Every structure is written in C-alpha cells, then in structure tokens.
Amino acid sequence: MERFIVASLLLLLASVVGVEGRMGCAAVFDNSMPTNHGVLIGGEELPRICDQVRFKTICRGFTKLPGVATPRQLLLASIRVASDKAKEAKLRVEEYKARTHASGPMESISDTCSKGYDDVVQSLEETRQLIETNGTSFDLNNKVSDAVTHAGDCTTGFEDFPDIKSPFAAIQQNVYRVVDNVFNIAVVVQQAEAHQAKLLGPHVH
Secondary structure (H helix, E strand, O other): OHHHHHHHHHHHHHHHHHHHHHOOOOEOOOOOOOOOOOOOOOOOHHHHHHOOOOOHHHHHHHHOOOOOOOHHHHHHHHHHHHHHHHHHHHHHHHHHHHHHOOOHHHHHHHHHHHHHHHHHHHHHHHHHHHHHOOOEHHHHHHHHHHHHHHHOHHHHHHHOOOOOOOOOHHHHHHHHHHHHHHHHHHHHHHHHHHHHHHHHOOOOO
16 A cells, blocks of 8 residues: 555656646755745744645644745754654664574564665655755655655564564654655655746756
C-alpha cells in the first residue's frame, strides 16, 4: 500500500516537473521571485500545506519549531527531523545487534536496516543541499524519492522473512512517517512554486 502511494506521488511530482520544465528547469526555490503574490503566501500558508500531507499532526508539529515561518523553512525543518529520526533508528538497531549478538537472518535484516537508515540520512542531506543552493526540482524529486525508498528498506528486509517479528516496528513506522512527510511537503511546496511562476510569467534574475 505504501509503495502504491509513493508511486502515485511520484506521478504527481512528474507533473510538477513538466510544468517547470516548460519554464526552463526552474529552481526549487527561486529567491528572485516576488513573494507577495504567492499561492501559499499569508498567515495560513503552513496550515494549508499540512492539510495536504498524509500525516497532518506530524506536519503541524514542524510548524511550531523555532524559525519555521515559510514553506521553505517548513521543508528544511522536516528534513532535519527526519534525518535525526533516521540516525536514532540506526543507533537503536546497532544497540540491538550488540545486545543480542544477532546472527543468521536477523543479522542480515539488521544490516539492511542500518544501511537503509544511513542511506536515508545521506539522501536527506543531499536534498537539503539542493534546496540551499536552489537546485532543480528534478534533482530534488529524485533525492527525496530515494529517501522515502530507503525509509522502507528495513520493513522490506523483514518482509523477506515473514516468520521473524520485527523488534524495530515502532521505529520503522516513525521514520517512514517523517520521511514521507518530507516527500509530501516537497510536493505541495513545488506545486505552489510552479503555479506561482505560471501566474507571474517570465521574470528577470
């Protein structure tokens, strides 16, 4: 089910990229674009973004973090939280391995989980860098999609051994949800950016 939803969101992202491609491969966040006519500009912009993501309560929690007042700041905050959760998850997995001396299938699954969470952190860091340097939406979409995929690696590892119950179930769910929110927030913000650019027309850098 999660893979179906991710696939659907990827199709939505593709449509956004198509609009931006016709405008010349726009940056994710164009700092030269006027901000007083934005689709999501105004006091209710962040709540409106959170109303469009899967895990609304988590998103609304991000809006209360210090320094979060714009869509860009909300996306960056969600990346920071998701990265921290993935690092915490890897630590928990490594602690479990050391405590139980995991072997056989459980050792293999644990290794899959650890690497998956490492890959989440790496993909999110590359996503953050793209946002900070105004990279293209195409590149950002690829990186944030990678993060979502890797957030599910641990779950996939256990699916290969259905007789083994995951001791990391709560962690897996938490990481997947916060990373999925990064994906959803990126979709909504990019849709707004693309629509705003279309309304404003060509602009001079």
